[in-house]
Amino acid sequence: MKELYFFSDYLNEKYGRPLYRVPVDLPFSCPHRMKKSGSGCVFCPEDGARARHLKNNLNIKEQINSGVKYVKNRYNTQSPYIIYFQSFTNTFGDISSIRSLYSEALSCEEFSVLITATRPDCLSDEVLDYLEELNEKYELWVELGVQSANDKTLERINRGHNFSAVEDAVAKLNSRNIKSAAHVILGLPGETEEDFIYTARKLAELPFSGVKIHNLLVLRKTPLASIYEKEKFKVLNEYEYASALRDFLRETPEKRIIMRIQSDAPEADIIAPKWWMKKGQFLDYFKNFFSGVTDGGSKISSVKTDDGSYTLYHPVYKQNFHSGAGAQSESLFKFINPCRIKEKLEEGRTVEILDIGFGLGWNVVKSVELSESLGTGYLKILSLEKDVKTLEAALSLPEISALHAEILSTLLNGNIWKGKKTEVEVIFNDARSSVRKCQRRFDAVYLDAFSPDKNPELWTYDFIRKLKGLMKEDAVLATYSAAFPVKGALIRSGFHTGESPAFGRKNGGAVASLKESFIDKAMDPKERNIVTLSTAGLSYRDPELTASPEIILSIRKKTVEKLRYLGIPKWYQAKIK
Numbered sequence: 001m002k003e004l005y006f007f008s009d010y011l012n013e014k015y016g017r018p019l020y021r022v023p024v025d026l027p028f029s030c031p032h033r034m035k036k037s038g039s040g041c042v043f044c045p046e047d048g049a050r051a052r053h054l055k056n057n058l059n060i061k062e063q064i065n066s067g068v069k070y071v072k073n074r075y076n077t078q079s080p081y082i083i084y085f086q087s088f089t090n091t092f093g094d095i096s097s098i099r100s101l102y103s104e105a106l107s108c109e110e111f112s113v114l115i116t117a118t119r120p121d122c123l124s125d126e127v128l129d130y131l132e133e134l135n136e137k138y139e140l141w142v143e144l145g146v147q148s149a150n151d152k153t154l155e156r157i158n159r160g161h162n163f164s165a166v167e168d169a170v171a172k173l174n175s176r177n178i179k180s181a182a183h184v185i186l187g188l189p190g191e192t193e194e195d196f197i198y199t200a201r202k203l204a205e206l207p208f209s210g211v212k213i214h215n216l217l218v219l220r221k222t223p224l225a226s227i228y229e230k231e232k233f234k235v236l237n238e239y240e241y242a243s244a245l246r247d248f249l250r251e252t253p254e255k256r257i258i259m260r261i262q263s264d265a266p267e268a269d270i271i272a273p274k275w276w277m278k279k280g281q282f283l284d285y286f287k288n289f290f291s292g293v294t295d296g297g298s299k300i301s302s303v304k305t306d307d308g309s310y311t312l313y314h315p316v317y318k319q320n321f322h323s324g325a326g327a328q329s330e331s332l333f334k335f336i337n338p339c340r341i342k343e344k345l346e347e348g349r350t351v352e353i354l355d356i357g358f359g360l361g362w363n364v365v366k367s368v369e370l371s372e373s374l375g376t377g378y379l380k381i382l383s384l385e386k387d388v389k390t391l392e393a394a395l396s397l398p399e400i401s402a403l404h405a406e407i408l409s410t411l412l413n414g415n416i417w418k419g420k421k422t423e424v425e426v427i428f429n430d431a432r433s434s435v436r437k438c439q440r441r442f443d444a445v446y447l448d449a450f451s452p453d454k455n456p457e458l459w460t461y462d463f464i465r466k467l468k469g470l471m472k473e474d475a476v477l478a479t480y481s482a483a484f485p486v487k488g489a490l491i492r493s494g495f496h497t498g499e500s501p502a503f504g505r506k507n508g509g510a511v512a513s514l515k516e517s518f519i520d521k522a523m524d525p526k527e528r529n530i531v532t533l534s535t536a537g538l539s540y541r542d543p544e545l546t547a548s549p550e551i552i553l554s555i556r557k558k559t560v561e562k563l564r565y566l567g568i569p570k571w572y573q574a575k576i577k
Helices: 007-015 060-075 095-106 125-137 151-156 163-175 193-204 223-231 238-250 279-292 327-336 341-346 362-373 388-394 402-414 431-437 461-468 484-492 525-533 549-565
Strands: 021-024 081-085 111-118 139-147 179-186 210-215 257-260 270-272 302-304 310-314 350-356 378-385 416-418 422-428 442-447 471-479 496-499 510-513
Touching: 007 257, 021 060, 060 081, 060 095, 081 095, 095 125, 125 139, 125 163, 139 163, 163 179, 179 193, 179 238, 193 238, 210 238, 223 270, 238 279, 279 302, 327 362, 327 471, 341 350, 341 362, 341 378, 341 442, 350 362, 362 378, 362 402, 362 422, 378 388, 378 431, 388 402, 402 416, 402 422, 431 461, 442 461, 461 471, 461 484, 484 496, 484 510, 484 525
Parallel strands: 021 081, 081 111, 111 139, 139 179, 179 210, 210 257, 350 378, 350 442, 378 422, 442 471
Antiparallel strands: 302 310, 416 422, 471 510, 496 510
16 A cells, blocks of 8 residues: 655655754745736735744844744754745746845755745746756755646636646756655635546656645635635535545655645634644544555544544544544533533432433443442433444544443443443434334433534434433433534424533533523523524424435425525524614
8 A cells, every 4th residue: 555755754764853944934926916917826815825933024034043943942953954935936036136035044044955935937047047056055845836737727716827837847847856846735616536636647747756735725815715705615624635635645656755735824814614623633634544545445543632532533424523622521511511410410310311322432431430430329321323333443442441442342242331330221223213212211311413414314303302202301401513403403392402611612512401490501692593583593304203314404405495585584683773
């Protein structure tokens, strides 16, 4: 199987240790930014993607001092470094200015490697001669902006050149023994997986030494932001991008160096996509994903969350099982605490929990740990899970406790696990079928299915109404979801509905009970109006509890269209008096 070969691996092999980049923002622009009709590529921000730690109005020496201080503090490293001319087009200017600025920067610190970013249409013979001189003193890399091999895409994004310019530029650099890396963006407007593969194959035919791949970011104050607002073209979430990236890299020649695989920008500047994974989490996830996927199928990949516990990625639902803020913490803050499990056990009661979606078992395990640690009460958990393979996959989680592993193994072998103060039963079946047959009544319900847009069958008004019939008068239903259709189903089912404390995201999950006093934080009146007086809160429907996800989603979409035609607004807005 092909192995990933990152720039860091290459540097370690060649220099015996990591080398770190010191970005420098030289006073260059781009050729089509200089035209009256041009504002640059549609995706490019005003600062030309300058390094985030650089402040405005720093001269070259101050920038380098700032960059060196940053890498020293972060990585505890010493010279030599990599000098990186990143923003805008660093060969766009007269040759005397280019020579002067490069020389000034290179004289400020000890550098072994020079990376300069430029466009394929900005490499004059004079510039190439100078780059050839630099290549004798430093290890020189020219980062060529390619973005796509599709000329229609290049025109759409206002790139200002076609792909033949790339072919010509890399040939000239190669003839002078200068290393070049292709900068590519996956997810450009209008492009599909077939376009990504086409670009990968065209680049594979050319003498590039490396490739730098970014996921498309729609950033504020860019022309792309306006296009996105009008067209709402598809952007790639982390799982879709990982899949596209994997397929792209499979077409990349062996040992071609991977300079980078992910975009980076201040979160406040990003309009879309909104990933939950942080940079390091995505890198770890992708390495596992890439190595675990073969032509014959897929292997569920583990992802470390912020509290140190692990979750898994589900290849069918294309989601992680838990929040990146913490798998085990989510169980506590979204389910156990809102359902008042500790308080009920401390009263000496036998507490019964209905757990919808056993998944990796974190909700069950954390509830068991709580019950076993208390000297009062007894806990019974009935957990519903459609796929037995999920429990098998959970056994592969890194660093799980002996209790967690024992519960998983026991349930896989006999469906029931018993402790001193707790018993757990799992039923492997469609939860809708299990709920229809269930005769028990519960003190708490953990509703922990995958998100409503992926797993709508467990979020319908009809399913939630069925759950209500299984709940005791003082029972609480808790879920991580804050989706308006879910809250709409809870309200229409007759629940008092509120919000759990925020964890891992801006808003908390939903909490519902037949007793209003059990709702610590009531729903905001404005949000309640959105849920009840607009199509945003229209519930999913599945009257027979047998419909497929596709049918459920289709029914809701058609119903929304009818209601909009009848004048029901998409969002409720208070009338201004």
